[in-house]
Amino acid sequence: MLEPPPPGSAAQLASGFGQRVLLTVDTEEEFYWDAPFRRDRYGLSHVAAIPRFQRFCEAIGAHPVYLVDWPIVTDQAAVAIIGDAVARGKADVGLQLHPWVNPPFTEDVNDYNSFAGNLPRELEAAKLMALRDAIAEAFGAPALIYRAGRYGLGPHTADLLKTAGIRIDTSVRSLFDYSAKGGPDYSDHPLAPYWADDERTLLELPVTSVHSGLLRHAGRKVQRWGQRIPRAMGAFSKLGLLERIALTPEGVSVDEALRGVDVALEGGLPVLVLSFHSPTLAAGNTRYTPTEAGVEALYHWFEAIYAALDRRGVRTCTVTEILTASTP
Template sequence: MKLVISIDVEEEGLFSGKYSRTPPGVRNVSHLDALNFVYDEFGFPLTLLTSYQVAQDDAASNMLMRLRDERGAEIGAHLHPWNTPPIEDLGPEPVRSDDMPMELLRGKMATLFEALEQRFGKPATSFRMGRWDFGKQIETLLPEFGVLVDASHAPLRYVRRGPDRFLTPSYDPYLLPAVGDLPRVTEAPLTMLPVFAPSARFTHALAKLMPTGIKESILANYSAIAAAGIQPVWYPSPSMRWAARLHRMRGGNVLIMFLHSSELMPGHSPNFTNQEAVERLIEKIRHFLSWLTQSGPIQGVTLSELYKRAD
């Protein structure tokens, strides 16, 4: 099996429920050092999906380049449209990507990808959309910007007013539909699986028959009640191990993990308010990786290294 550990490397303040065009800073990026053990102890590289605000900061960018040059990390792209130029007032943020004029969204993508290439010296070829807001317009734009692998799909999760990705295939990477003659993008969904395989489709169909409030409640609670995943912030350790076992039993070959850089900085996310909580998260990841390497052959790869597997 292959394992991707992806980090949304981004500015602070996002867990406050506000989407500022002038975020408070990117100091959390320095806390990525807490994950050095992932490479030093296990040999697994990180995929650092980087926002525009981080790319504009010298200290944060230097940190990412060190992780790339010394520990084999990949630097990819992470779009936060609410603070990536060009900026237009379209109403309360976050405005959904499919509700933006296409040329405005294309302009934001261009700003992000140009900033990353200028700062880091090579084009970004992996991508994750902020707020899991992977709509049709983003899907259409990715090949235009040279993206090989996207990781914006979180199966079995319900995003209010967002694209319905609940039934995204949750096993291994697959190819997205072609856009003209451009190379097809590989989708690498987060590893989140129904404990009882048929229950996801049944639950989704049942929820669609219900009034809006009941539908949203059913879908929003499914991932916590009836699913297992290897996401260390969303799932307890037993669920992480069970998800990896299920994935292997069902023929899966690729595991995709994610977390936010700000979750490594005490006080910048609701689940990790102090250093002790952050240290528990780090130990949880370490113990899972140790168990994973002992339970069967596993190879750490970056997101873009998955591209040829699905092509």
């Protein structure tokens, strides 16, 4: 289990940076989320839906960060589409490591090994470097931001990322616990950016999740207690006492997300990190957009959230802007 960072690790962003929003896209293959992991039998048909999403982002002033994994970076169509946006300065590209489809293939394929941080250091390093090099070759420039698939950081990941030249990690999903499946527990990790190393060269930018409700100031304690009792958290949410809100269109309504935005901004969070999975852009790939109507609802979600952020004076930002603002 990864421990929360020690006191004094908080990253102070430049005073003129203000409050910003970063849109991250787990850009990956289509696979059955509820089935055992496999190295084969995945799809990439949703890549054809990315151009519409990119045009939409440019229209609403969003700057997506495509966190691409091995099947995406080895697909010519995906590289051409994303590469065009990156070349025009309208998007960034980063790494997302799905170890079960990323060479070298020496480990058993199972739930535990799907968290890259659980792999032996040498194997995690080999997969990470292979992905880093493939992305640099495909897009003509090194990527500077990383997310572990399934948020699967491990004890060696930070050192490996620094060796790979990565400057930002965005694998931490604050308030979430994946330990039941062998993954990390982020229940007590900060919501705001912090330094993941003593040298302050690797910035952790957690995916944004917040507590809302009457008990939100004691949210972590109440959540730990409530998770021991079946249906407790659902009851807390219905009563307006406590709800955990992730800033994602996947399973989170517009109204819920707007409450989360308000909490994050009122709490002074400098960067709101939105996230979702690219297969959700096309109907039938994930549980979140089973139909075309679901896809349209996803676009409505982003439209509503960005309109609300604009009214609050929250601007979009890029990876480079975050790095510049966080320089110690």
